[in-house]
Amino acid sequence: MTPLPDHLRQATRARTQETEQRARTALTELARAGKPVTFTTVARQAGVSSDFLYRSPELRTQIERHRAKAGPAPAGPEDPQGGSSTSAAVRTLSARLTRLQQAHREEVARLRKSLEIAQGENLDLRRRLARYEAD
Template identity: 85%
Template sequence: MTLLPKHLRQATRARTQEAEKRARTALAELAKAGKPISFTAVARQAGVSTDFLYRSPELRTQIERHRAKAGPVPAGPADPPGDSSTSAAVRALSARLTRQQEAHREEVAKLRQALAIAQGENLDLRRRLARYEAD
C-alpha cells in the first residue's frame, strides 16, 4: 500500500480539521438557538455528511449528549425537496440502481427467450440428423 505524499496528507488533515470546526460551530449554534439537535441537523448546518459526524468519536459523543439532554427529537419532514444531504444522494443512487436492475431483468428475459429458441432449433436439427443417419 502506497502512502500519500506529505502535502496531500497535510491537506487532508487541514480539510478534516476545518470540517470538525464547522461541525462544532453548528452544534453550538443549534444549541444556542434551542433547535432540536440531531446528526442530520448538525450535518446540514455545518455542510458535512452525517457519516463524517458518526465516524468522529468526539463529535458523535457531543451530539449524543445534546440529544440526550433535549429528549426525543420530534419527527419532522423526512427530507425536504432540493436537499443536498447524503440521503438525497443515496435516494438518487437507489433510483439509478433500480433502473439498471430493471434493464438487466429485461435483457436476461430476452436472452432466455433466445436461448430457448436456439435450444429448440438445436433439438430439431439433431432429430433430423438422426433420421438421415438411420438410413
C-alpha cells in the same frame, strides 16, 4: 510503516481542524435556528461525514447533548426534501429494478425455448443428412 513527513502531518492536522470548525459552526447554526441537531443534520450542514462526527469525542458529546435536550426523535423524517425523496427514489429504483429483472427472466425463458427448438431442428437435419449419406 514509515512516518509521515512533517509537512504532510501539518497539512493533515490543519485539514482536520478546519473540518472540526465547520462541524462546530454547523452545530451552532442548527441549535440557534431551533432545528434538530443530529449527526446526519450536522454532517450535511458542515459537509463532513457522519463517521467523522462519531469519531470526534468532543463533537460527538456536543451532538448527543443537543439530542438529549431535544427529547425523543420524531417518528417521521424531519426534512421532507431529504428523507422522503430519498425513500421515494429508493422505491422508484427498486420498482424499476424489479420490472427489469422480470423482463430479463422472460427474455431468458424465451431465448431458451428458441434454443431448444433450434437444437431440435439441428438434430433432425443431422439425422436426415446421415441417412442421405448412408445411401
